[in-house]
Amino acid sequence: MAKIKTSFFCQNCGAQSDKWVGKCGSCNEWNTYVEEVIDKSPKSATPFSSSTTQRAAKAHKLDEIEQKIEKRIELKDAELNRVLGGGMVPGSLILFGGEPGIGKSTLLLQMAIKESDKKILYISGEESETQIKMRADRIGKDNENCFVLTETSMQNVFIQIEAVQPDILIIDSVQTMQSAIIESSPGSISQIRECTAELLRFAKESGTPVFLIGHITKEGSLAGPKVLEHMVDTVLVFEGDRNHVYRIVRSVKNRFGSTNEIGIYEMHGAGLRGVENPSEILITNNEEELSGIAIASTLEGVRPILVEVQALVSTAAYGTPQRSSTGFDLRRLNMLLAVLEKRCGFKLGTKDVFLNIAGGIKVQDPAIDLGVVCAIMSSNANIPISNKICLSAELSLSGEIRPVNRIEQRISEAQKMGFDQIIISKHNKGVKQANFDIEIIQIGKIEEAIKAIFG
Numbered sequence: 001m002a003k004i005k006t007s008f009f010c011q012n013c014g015a016q017s018d019k020w021v022g023k024c025g026s027c028n029e030w031n032t033y034v035e036e037v038i039d040k041s042p043k044s045a046t047p048f049s050s051s052t053t054q055r056a057a058k059a060h061k062l063d064e065i066e067q068k069i070e071k072r073i074e075l076k077d078a079e080l081n082r083v084l085g086g087g088m089v090p091g092s093l094i095l096f097g098g099e100p101g102i103g104k105s106t107l108l109l110q111m112a113i114k115e116s117d118k119k120i121l122y123i124s125g126e127e128s129e130t131q132i133k134m135r136a137d138r139i140g141k142d143n144e145n146c147f148v149l150t151e152t153s154m155q156n157v158f159i160q161i162e163a164v165q166p167d168i169l170i171i172d173s174v175q176t177m178q179s180a181i182i183e184s185s186p187g188s189i190s191q192i193r194e195c196t197a198e199l200l201r202f203a204k205e206s207g208t209p210v211f212l213i214g215h216i217t218k219e220g221s222l223a224g225p226k227v228l229e230h231m232v233d234t235v236l237v238f239e240g241d242r243n244h245v246y247r248i249v250r251s252v253k254n255r256f257g258s259t260n261e262i263g264i265y266e267m268h269g270a271g272l273r274g275v276e277n278p279s280e281i282l283i284t285n286n287e288e289e290l291s292g293i294a295i296a297s298t299l300e301g302v303r304p305i306l307v308e309v310q311a312l313v314s315t316a317a318y319g320t321p322q323r324s325s326t327g328f329d330l331r332r333l334n335m336l337l338a339v340l341e342k343r344c345g346f347k348l349g350t351k352d353v354f355l356n357i358a359g360g361i362k363v364q365d366p367a368i369d370l371g372v373v374c375a376i377m378s379s380n381a382n383i384p385i386s387n388k389i390c391l392s393a394e395l396s397l398s399g400e401i402r403p404v405n406r407i408e409q410r411i412s413e414a415q416k417m418g419f420d421q422i423i424i425s426k427h428n429k430g431v432k433q434a435n436f437d438i439e440i441i442q443i444g445k446i447e448e449a450i451k452a453i454f455g
Contacts, residue, residue, distance in 0.1 A: 008033040009189040014225025025224070036184040054253060069258055073168070073209060076114040076142060079265060079274040083236060083249050085257015088168070088209040092256065094230065096176075097214040097222045098238030103247055103265075103272055104213050104328035107238070108170050110271045113143045118146060123154040125176030125186075139271040152186060154179040159204070166208065171199065173213040175223060192224040196231055229253060234309075238257035238266075242281055244360025246281075246299070247272065262301035279306040279417050281325050282359040286395040289387055292379030295419070297392035297410040298363050303343025303405070304413035306360035306390065311369060316352050327357030328372065329364065336373055336395060343399030346380065367404040369395040370423065372452055373446065383454055391449075399446045403428040413434055421454060 008017045013027040013036055023030050072087030081087055088094070096208035098104045105127070107448050112120040113136060120143075124132060132148050149160050154177055161169065171177065177195040178186040185191070196212065202212045212232065215223040221426040222229060222237075229235050233255045249263040265272040266281070275281060283295060283306055292311045297304060309328075316322065325333045333355055340346045353376060370393040378385050393408045394402040404427040411431070412431070414422045424431070426442035433440050443449050 006035050006037050010225075011189055014189050014193060014227050015368055017206055023145050034188070036188050036190050037182075044083060046104075051279070057367060072256075073118075075111060077111050077274065078276070079249065079263030080111060083251050083261050083263045084234065085251075085254055085261070089233070090207040090209060090367075091203050091213065092209050092233040093196075093203045093231070094210065094234040094236060095212045095214050095222065095232040096236045096238065097216050099216060099242075101242055102238050102240055104238050104268060105172050107265070107272050108172070108211055108213065108250075109142075110139050111171060112146050112168070113141045115138060115168065116143045116145060118145060118167040119147070120168045120170065121147045121149060121161065121166065122142040122170045122172070122290045123149045123151060123157055123160075124172045125150070126172060136278075138269070141360050146325060148360045151381065152176050153197055158198075161202070168209055168211070170211045171213065173215060174199075175215050185247050186291045189225050192228060193231075196228055200231055205232070234412075241360045246275070246278075246359055246361060247328075248361070250301070258302070260301045260304045262303060264300070264303075273330065278303070279413060280308065281360065283308050283417070284358060288455065289384035291384045292375055294378065294385050295387070295390050296368035296413060297390055297422070298365040298368050299406060300361075301382075301409070302406075302409075304409045306413060306417055307361065307363060307371075309371045310356040311372070312354040313348065313376055313380040314352050316350055320348060321348075322352040322354070324353075325355045327362045328355055328368075329361065332366075332369075335397070336369060337396060339374070339395060339399055340376065342371060346377065351380070365404075367392050367410070368395040369393065370401065374449065377450065377454070381454070385453055386421075388418075389453065390417075390419045390422040391441075392413040392422060393425045393449075401425040401427075401443050401445060401449065405412035407431060408435075411438060411440065423449060427447065 004424040006021050006420060010024040010032045012029045014031045015024055018104055018404045020033050040257055048067045070089050072089055074087040075081045076294055087184055096104055100233060112122050129148055129150050150159050174192060174195060175187045178191055178192045182190045199210050213373055217223050237250050237252040238247060239250060240430055245267045247265040247267060251259045251261055264275040264278050266275050295306055296309050296310045297306055309446050315383040323334060341348055363390050373395060374391055392404060394404055396402050407424055407428045419438060421439045423441045
């Protein structure tokens with residue numbers, strides 16, 4: 001009987017060691033090495049092998065290389081199409097990660113059903129065919145070119161791929177796949193790496209785009225070795241709060257397009273619906289003006305979005321003032337409160353301050369600083385801000401109103417949404433009133449903003 005070969009792998013970065021070590025030398029994490037069974041099988045045992053003969057690559061001079069435009073497979077899902085940079089590139093490997101229950105499988109099954117003119121093979125290692133059929137019926141559409149396979153063995157998967165010859169392949173999920181070449185259990189570092197390598201080889205040699213659904217860890221990073229993200233062409237992350245209906249697809253890595261694009265979806269009982277104009281949904285259409293509400297302009301990727309900032313300031317009932325923030329950085333909120341107290345003389349040290357970004361989205365753009373500050377002052381004085389005023393500027397520690405990037409896009413979005421005025425920094429150079437129908441108010445200090453809004 002042949003001796004079983006084992007090795008130790010870091011569960012964080014995938015580094016290999018012949019013996020157990022307490023601290024990984026690659027990622028400096030402690031107690032991450034786990035022993036796994038390995039089998040150095042001959043290369044002919046790989047499940048996918050191309051019929052084309054291997055030939056040695058030849059080096060070319062840089063100026064001799066012809067620049068070719070990548071052909072793309074345009075999807076019917078406009079949001080996913082945008083995030084991918086205009087469609088899928090043939091032979092690309094796309095890793096799609098997100099929290100459990102966020103809607104990863106639903107989105108890709110919905111995409112597979114919509115692409116009725118393409119042959120799609122949906123491989124699931126997590127759900128039965130009946131469960132997938134129930135989800136497809138809930139979405140309410142049908143596609144005779146969509147094939148479903150429930151399998152975890154990579155050898156059987158490639159047999160079915162050979163039989164079906166799909167135009168697009170979806171794997172749900174890569175953590176459930178198992179290759180006979182590696183004897184460790186599914187989900188281990190070596191299995192994930194080997195299965196991904198086999199799918200990468202298939203994608204590149206056949207020209208078939210492959211979607212890999214991946215799990216994430218409790219820290220929020222993609223599960224598996226870090227080399228997994230280097231192997232794939234595109235990494236998409238599905239974000240959102242399960243208590244709210246909005247989801248965001250964000251591109252973390254894209255070899256064929258920009259990583260600034262995002263897609264926004266709204267969760268319904270019949271699946272996910274792409275949101276073409278997020279500003280209309282994230283702003284409450286209140287007929288009467290209420291205190292503590294300000295409209296600010298932010299950027300998600302390259303898309304300008306108007307968000308509603310809600311603030312509540314009240315007397316501290318229990319002696320120690322509370323500071324609570326939903327969708328906005330709490331430390332930045334404390335900094336802005338300190339600026340208000342130091343530079344403007346507002347005594348907020350003995351009051352509770354609660355802040356919320358409507359719609360359940362998280363905003364990290366400093367351009368909403370002015371909106372946050374004005375919403376707090378509005379609630380504190382119980383004076384409503386006109387619902388025809390939009391705010392877009394960063395606030396410095398000195399109380400100066402600082403400029404923000406892509407101000408023209410923000411102004412155009414506010415104009416499109418029907419606002420009469422937008423307040424920005426006077427340090428945003430090159431902004432011409434003649435180019436816009438909306439009134440542009442440029443200020444330099446927080447005191448000027450208070451005067452312009454509250455009089």
